[in-house]
Amino acid sequence: MSSRAAKELEAQPESYASVTLDRDEFVLALSEADGSSDIASLKARVAELKATISNPDPNRRPGGTGLNGNAIHLRRDVLVSELDQILVAQTIERARYYVKRLERGVKKVKTSKLNDINLHRWKEYPDIITDSLWVLPKRDTAGAHLAWYWGNFIPQIPHQLMLRYTRKGDWVLDPFLGSGTTLIECRRLGRNGLGVELSDKVAREAEKLIAEEPNRHSVETQVLTGDSRTFDLHRELRERGPQQVQLLLMHPPYHDIISFSEDRDDLSSAENTEDFLKMFGEVVDNTTPLLEKGRYFALVIGDKYEKGEWVPLGFYCMNEVLKRDCSLKSIVVKNFDETRAKRDQKQLWRYRALVGGFYIFKHEYIFLFRKR
Numbered sequence: 001m002s003s004r005a006a007k008e009l010e011a012q013p014e015s016y017a018s019v020t021l022d023r024d025e026f027v028l029a030l031s032e033a034d035g036s037s038d039i040a041s042l043k044a045r046v047a048e049l050k051a052t053i054s055n056p057d058p059n060r061r062p063g064g065t066g067l068n069g070n071a072i073h074l075r076r077d078v079l080v081s082e083l084d085q086i087l088v089a090q091t092i093e094r095a096r097y098y099v100k101r102l103e104r105g106v107k108k109v110k111t112s113k114l115n116d117i118n119l120h121r122w123k124e125y126p127d128i129i130t131d132s133l134w135v136l137p138k139r140d141t142a143g144a145h146l147a148w149y150w151g152n153f154i155p156q157i158p159h160q161l162m163l164r165y166t167r168k169g170d171w172v173l174d175p176f177l178g179s180g181t182t183l184i185e186c187r188r189l190g191r192n193g194l195g196v197e198l199s200d201k202v203a204r205e206a207e208k209l210i211a212e213e214p215n216r217h218s219v220e221t222q223v224l225t226g227d228s229r230t231f232d233l234h235r236e237l238r239e240r241g242p243q244q245v246q247l248l249l250m251h252p253p254y255h256d257i258i259s260f261s262e263d264r265d266d267l268s269s270a271e272n273t274e275d276f277l278k279m280f281g282e283v284v285d286n287t288t289p290l291l292e293k294g295r296y297f298a299l300v301i302g303d304k305y306e307k308g309e310w311v312p313l314g315f316y317c318m319n320e321v322l323k324r325d326c327s328l329k330s331i332v333v334k335n336f337d338e339t340r341a342k343r344d345q346k347q348l349w350r351y352r353a354l355v356g357g358f359y360i361f362k363h364e365y366i367f368l369f370r371k372r
Contacts, residue, residue, distance in 0.1 A: 017077065018073045018075055018076055019074055019075075019076045019079060020072070021071070021072050021073075021074065021106070022070050022071065023070040023071070023072045023107070024070050027103055027107055029045070029049055030102060030103040030106070031103065032045060033045035033046050033086075034099045034100060034103070036092075039089070039091070039092040039095055042086075042096070042099070043086070043087050046083055046086045046087055046095075046099070047087060049083060050083040050084070050087070053076065053079060053083070054076075054080060072106065074121070074124070075123075075124045078121075078123045078124050081123075082098065082101075082102050083102075085098050086098045086099055086102070105118075105120040108120055111167075113294075114164070114165055114166070114167070114295075114296075115163060115164055115165060115166060115167055116167050116168060117164075128160065128163050128164065129160055132330060132331065132332050132333065133332070133333050133334075134156075134332055134333070134334040134335065136154060136334065136335065153181060153251045153300055154181075154336075155181050155184065155185055157300060157334070157366065158172075158181060158249060159185050159188070161247065161249060161296075161298050161366075162185060162186070162189050162191055162247065165246070165247050165295070165296040165298070166189075166191050166247045167246075168189070168190040168191065168217065169191070169219075170191050170192065170245075171192045171194065171237070171242050171244075171245040171246055172191050172192070172193045172194070172245060172246070172247045172248075172249060173195075173245040173248050173249070173287060173290060173291075174193065174195040174249050174251075175195075175196045175228035175248075175283055175286075175287050176196070176197075176228065176250055176251050176252050176253070176283075177197040177203070177206055177223060178197065178202065178206065178251070179202070179205065179206050179209060180195065180205075180206030180207070180209050180210045180223065182195060182249055183195050183206070183223070184209065184210055186219060186221050187213045187216075187217070187219060187221055189217075190216075190217030191219060191247075192219045192220045192221070192240075193219070193220070193221045193222070194222050194224065194233070194236060194237070194245070195221075195222070195223050195224065196224045196225075196226055196228045196231055196233070197223060197224070197225055198225075198226070198227055198228070198260075198261070198263060199225075199260070199261055199263075203223050203224075206223055207223045210223065222240070224236060228283045228286060228287065229282035230282075230286065231286065233287065233290055234289075237290060244291060245290050245291055245295075246291075246292055246295050247295060247297075247298070248290070248291045248296070248297040249297075249298045249300075250283070250287075250297075250301075251300040251301070252283070252299075252301060253266070254302050254303075254304055255267070255268065255270060255273065255276045255304055255311075256268055256269075256270070256304075257302075267279050267280060267283075273311060277316055277317065280317055280320055281320045284321055284324055288326065292371070293371055293372070294370065294371060295370070296329070296368060296369065296370055296371075297321065297326055297368075297369040297370070297371060298366060298367070298368055299317060299318070299365075299367040299369070300334075300364065300365070301313060301364065301365055301367070302361065302363070302364035302365065303361065305358065305361070310358065314367070315365075317367075318331075318365075318367050321367070322369075325371060325372045326369040326371055326372065327369065327370050328367065328368070328369055329368045329369060329370050330366075330367075330368040331365060331366075331367055332366035332367075332368070333364075333365060334363060334364055334365070334366055335363055336363065
């Protein structure tokens with residue numbers, strides 16, 4: 001990996017409280033501590049480093065007086081925690097192990113094929129969710145994100161999924177683009193995005209919103225109008241260079257909970273659950289061949305309530321995907337506090353639930369599949 005690429009993967013100082021180090025001189029200081037003949041000397045050197053980092057001299061960089069083009073930015077709290085771990089070690093062998101681990105984390109960048117997370121500095125990514133329950137109090141409304149479109153998902157979902165399952169420059173495909181949330185996040189995170197929207201009117205509105213988001217990474221974000229069951233996405237990708245995408249992200253209608261149009265090709269217009277699943281399966285058949293082998297397919301979907309019965313629409317859709325060449329990796333449950341249809345009607349819905357013997361929907365699913 002080039003030094004430039006490595007620097008892009010490091011924690012940036014504007015993200016949180018950080019410390020700027022001269023990489024070479026800090027590594028040298030750690031090596032000198034590692035070479036100490038006894039644990040007291042080792043801890044004394046580490047304690048001096050910690051003091052410099054905790055109470056920095058504005059005229060001096062921790063680990064050196066000059067940066068010489070070797071500046072690195074690390075989270076101050078994580079770095080201090082790692083130094084503390086060395087200071088409480090009971091044996092010199094254990095202390096040296098922690099010193100070497102810290103040195104390795106400063107010198108090298110370790111990433112996987114899936115994302116840009118530096119696994120040597122994994123503690124520096126607290127904002128990336130790894131639990132299967134996502135409790136998100138409110139939607140992100142920064143930048144071009146607006147909640148004008150019925151049924152759009154919150155930006156935090158594509159944001160989290162792209163951080164976990166894509167790298168900068170990868171391609172993301174969203175066959176139910178809606179208001180353009182996915183492509184806005186693509187611009188923010190430096191991913192290329194291709195989105196398909198059935199409604200020409202909605203597609204044009206999405207284009208306007210996406211264009212309002214600064215394209216700092218110079219990525220391509222293209223809105224296509226058409227039916228994702230039959231659209232020639234292979235051709236569209238080839239015209240742009242790549243043969244496959246690295247993340248497939250779907251947020252289809254939850255059948256007829258919201259009627260998006262009277263178009264017979266609209267999944268929200270399906271006459272019944274069976275027809276809906278057939279149409280959904282056709283979208284899966286048309287898009288999964290474009291997904292690179294070993295990469296991820298995220299399906300965001302909820303259930304519905306009809307004629308006094310809970311319809312597990314999410315799990316029906318999950319089973320449709322599992323009929324194809326995909327394996328299930330995770331099921332995430334995400335909360336939502338309210339929907340536009342139920343806004344200002346919380347007490348009414350509570351009464352209906354008590355009368356009808358059901359529970360009010362407060363969640364949806366994010367199914368994570370991996371293409372075999």
